[in-house]
Amino acid sequence: MPASDARPDASRVAVCCDGVSCEAAERARQLADQLALPLTHADDDTVDALLTVTDERVELRAPSLDVGPVSCDFVSGPFGYRRRGHLRGELLIKAVGYRGEPLRVIDATAGLGRDAVMLALAGCTVTAVERHPVIAALLADGLRRACDHDDDTRAALRDRLVIVQHDARDYLASLDDASRPDVIYLDPMFPHRSKSALVKKEMRVCRVVTGDDPDADDLLRVALTVARRRVTVKSAAHAPSLAGPTPTVTHRGKAVRYDVYAITG
Ligand SMILES: C[S@@+](CC[C@H](N)C(=O)[O-])C[C@H]1O[C@@H](n2cnc3c(N)ncnc32)[C@H](O)[C@@H]1O
Known part of the structure; x- marks a missing residue:
């Protein structure tokens, strides 16, 4: 399913890199491409959600909410x-x-x-x-x-x-x-x-x-x-x-x- 089919239609989601490694930057570019989402910077607070690639993991951040990032962790x-x-x-x-x-x-x-x-x-x-x-x-x-x-x-x-x-x-x-x-x-x-x-x-x-x-x-x-x-x-x-x-x-x-x-x- 392309990203544009996702619900709700109104939410603005972008991808960013918040890591220092070349791998993280490359992974962010790939994800933006794959999901057909814009690539932005980690401090962008104009979007509803940021799919963020760090050096360790992929996280979801919601700049407007007072809660930290969410990621999948199945080992700790x-x-x-x-x-x-x-x-x-x-x-x-x-x-x-x-x-x-x-x-x-x-x-x-x-x-x-x-x-x-x-x-x-x-x-x-x-x-x-x-x-x-x-x-x-x-x-x-x-x-x-x-x-x-x-x-x-x-x-x-x-x-x-x-x-x-x-x-x-x-x-x-x-x-x-x-x-x-x-x-x-x-x-x-x-x-x-x-x-x-x-x-x-x-x-x-x-x-x-x-x-x-x-x-x-x-x-x-x-x-x-x-x-x-x-x-x-x-x-x-x-x-x-x-x-x-x-x-x-x-x-x-x-x-x-x-x-x-x-x-x-
Ligand atoms: C409450 S969360 C599920 C949490 C999950 N049980 C867990 O352990 O993390 C509901 C998820 O179901 C997905 N979902 C709802 N309806 C769906 C459908 N018809 N097909 C596929 N995914 C769906 C939503 O996008 C959302 O990510």
């Missing part, structure tokens, strides 16, 4: 901590129904990839679909760095996680019967989000480029026709369910909820 911070723990005990893993057997999952709202990576590290085979090219670029950078980090992570993610940049409704509708996944996982950008400070910051910055996902009901409708076993939808604990059938079962955490729609027949 809270994610690294959780990753070392017992992933099978995570509510997400239960909500997709993973019990150690081969399970093909399409994460149709990949975002910054935390859920997709957790599913892959737990043992699921995951296709992570993200429609916004800027968010997909952050995700690809995070995945590249995680794979560079250690052999185990590389082995797990290389074989079990694929990123697709596309609108998931079209992507799902294009799958032939043999490619239909066991589970489709959705985590659309709701206006009501978890109160966790980290999620709040990340989602605020991402939302500058993606906006909300008002077509999430339609994505659920398509997902229910494609998944073989279940569709799992994550939301804030007290947010309303997506429009459609009543969930078969609901898993509740402190801040989040997973509505599970079992596929019958």
Whole structure:
């Protein structure tokens, strides 16, 4: 999908380099080219968001927000901590129904990839679909760095996680019967989000480029026709369910909820 198809149409996004290496400068030029976005300087506060290439990573900055940059980090911070723990005990893993057997999952709202990576590290085979090219670029950078980090992570993610940049409704509708996944996982950008400070910051910055996902009901409708076993939808604990059938079962955490729609027949 070209960058010009991204929503919301009104948000102005540019690419910049905020590093000293030639590699960072070259990478910024490549990204600007690839995403058909203007190349600007790191102090540009006339844009809504800056996809920034540093010497270490690719970050998203929103000059108008009072929060720091967002990037994908799958090896340290809270994610690294959780990753070392017992992933099978995570509510997400239960909500997709993973019990150690081969399970093909399409994460149709990949975002910054935390859920997709957790599913892959737990043992699921995951296709992570993200429609916004800027968010997909952050995700690809995070995945590249995680794979560079250690052999185990590389082995797990290389074989079990694929990123697709596309609108998931079209992507799902294009799958032939043999490619239909066991589970489709959705985590659309709701206006009501978890109160966790980290999620709040990340989602605020991402939302500058993606906006909300008002077509999430339609994505659920398509997902229910494609998944073989279940569709799992994550939301804030007290947010309303997506429009459609009543969930078969609901898993509740402190801040989040997973509505599970079992596929019958
Ligand atoms: C709340 S974020 C997902 C966060 C993600 N679960 C994580 O762990 O980082 C929602 C993302 O879904 C993407 N999205 C929403 N609808 C989509 C669709 N129909 N196809 C592909 N991506 C979609 C948005 O662009 C946004 O990046």
